[in-house]
Amino acid sequence: MHLYDAVVIGAGQAGLSASYHLRRLDIDHVVLDADARPGGAWQHRWDTLTMDDVHGVADLPDGPAPGRGGDRANNVIPGWFGDYERTFGLPVVRPVRVDRVESDGDLLVVRAGERAWTTRTLVNATGTWTRPFVPSYPGAETFVGEQLHTVDYPGPEHLVGKRVLVVGGGASAVQFLGELAPVTDVLWATRRPPVWRDDWSEQAGRDWSEQTGRDAITLVQERVARGLPPASVVSVTGLGLRPQEQEAARRGVYDARRPMFARIEPDGVRWADGSFEHVDVILWATGFRPAVAHLAPLHLRSPLGGIALTSVGRDVQTAVISTVDPRVQLVGYGPSASTIGGNRAGRAAATAVRRHLAESPLLLG
Numbered sequence: 001m002h003l004y005d006a007v008v009i010g011a012g013q014a015g016l017s018a019s020y021h022l023r024r025l026d027i028d029h030v031v032l033d034a035d036a037r038p039g040g041a042w043q044h045r046w047d048t049l050t051m052d053d054v055h056g057v058a059d060l061p062d063g064p065a066p067g068r069g070g071d072r073a074n075n076v077i078p079g080w081f082g083d084y085e086r087t088f089g090l091p092v093v094r095p096v097r098v099d100r101v102e103s104d105g106d107l108l109v110v111r112a113g114e115r116a117w118t119t120r121t122l123v124n125a126t127g128t129w130t131r132p133f134v135p136s137y138p139g140a141e142t143f144v145g146e147q148l149h150t151v152d153y154p155g156p157e158h159l160v161g162k163r164v165l166v167v168g169g170g171a172s173a174v175q176f177l178g179e180l181a182p183v184t185d186v187l188w189a190t191r192r193p194p195v196w197r198d199d200w201s202e203q204a205g206r207d208w209s210e211q212t213g214r215d216a217i218t219l220v221q222e223r224v225a226r227g228l229p230p231a232s233v234v235s236v237t238g239l240g241l242r243p244q245e246q247e248a249a250r251r252g253v254y255d256a257r258r259p260m261f262a263r264i265e266p267d268g269v270r271w272a273d274g275s276f277e278h279v280d281v282i283l284w285a286t287g288f289r290p291a292v293a294h295l296a297p298l299h300l301r302s303p304l305g306g307i308a309l310t311s312v313g314r315d316v317q318t319a320v321i322s323t324v325d326p327r328v329q330l331v332g333y334g335p336s337a338s339t340i341g342g343n344r345a346g347r348a349a350a351t352a353v354r355r356h357l358a359e360s361p362l363l364l365g
């Protein structure tokens with residue numbers, strides 16, 4: 001049996017960054033990834049999401065991100081990740097879907113079916129894409145139309161001629177409405193009124209990620225430090241309309257937003273005031289939850305429902321060390337759930353792993 005110093009689970013932005021830094025520190029590790037190909041969640045994004053549509057993808061360490069343009073993100077980013085893995089010789093093994101991580105004395109055992117890897121530390125970088133969240137509403141099972149989540153979004157062609165209700169107040173909902181309004185009949189419902197940012201523009205977006213974004217990330221980090229489930233960073237920073245959404249804005253789609261309906265009926269949705277809208281499709285752009293079910297045997301969760309994390313440094317995105325079990329690092333979780341955050345957290349995790357290995361020498365025999 002080989003004993004690894006670290007096992008990384010997940011080869012998205014966060015996992016690749018962690019692996020790069022572990023390699024630089026000469027830490028013996030393997031990266032286990034559930035997908036058959038490089039690309040993390042990006043390979044599963046819908047075909048009409050171009051590099052012009054993404055909010056901004058941060059560089060990987062020593063790996064500049066591809067530029068903007070009309071090419072499909074689900075093609076460009078996997079290509080970039082694949083090149084990166086090869087260039088730096090990162091030890092990625094795929095496809096391996098980890099189903100359990102168990103503690104065995106000082107060691108951790110990472111299991112995928114019959115296969116197992118034994119390690120002294122763990123870096124979990126499994127993202128959120130495999131845990132789509134759909135809120136429950138009475139009558140959902142009676143709906144005869146189609147219910148789709150962001151992960152199923154088939155693109156506008158499939159929805160032409162249908163009446164589509166987009167649910168959710170985040171960036172994906174805004175983008176879907178922008179894309180669908182010119183070709184089909186759309187409605188919008190959100191739980192809370194969306195927070196629009198007046199200063200939105202490409203430049204303001206960049207400035208935002210430097211300034212306002214930091215405050216938002218700090219709020220998420222404070223939640224995570226207390227052991228609360230992480231909130232979405234966008235939910236606290238506000239939304240903007242880009243040129244791609246101007247047509248939908250002109251049609252008044254964003255102004256006609258309604259609060260959430262009270263129940264779902266076979267051919268539509270009904271609000272508490274009794275009003276009813278017929279819809280053919282409900283598109284749930286209602287976000288994701290961290291994909292951490294395989295960590296359940298380690299009992300990392302606090303009574304408040306989240307996994308409490310401690311920071312490595314002063315940067316809020318270095319909150320990666322499980323407060324309960326310092327052998328375990330979570331990257332791309334909470335304050336680091338963005339490409340820039342994943343990048344920084346990967347470095348922090350490698351630092352934390354090195355410290356842990358130095359402070360907890362293996363007592364053989």
Ligand code: FAD
Binds near residue numbers: 013
């Ligand atoms: P992922 O890219 O999801 O990678 C996780 C990896 O872990 C996957 O390869 C998966 O196969 C693997 N995995 C999962 N479970 C297991 C398991 N049990 N065993 C083994 N492997 C497993 N952020 C930005 O900064 N800019 C953007 O423009 C942006 N756009 C976004 C658009 C959409 C529609 C969404 C949903 C999110 C967007 N984000 C964006 C947030 C984005 O998801 C993250 O920034 C980043 O891509 C996440 O990287 P990650 O490495 O944490 O996770």
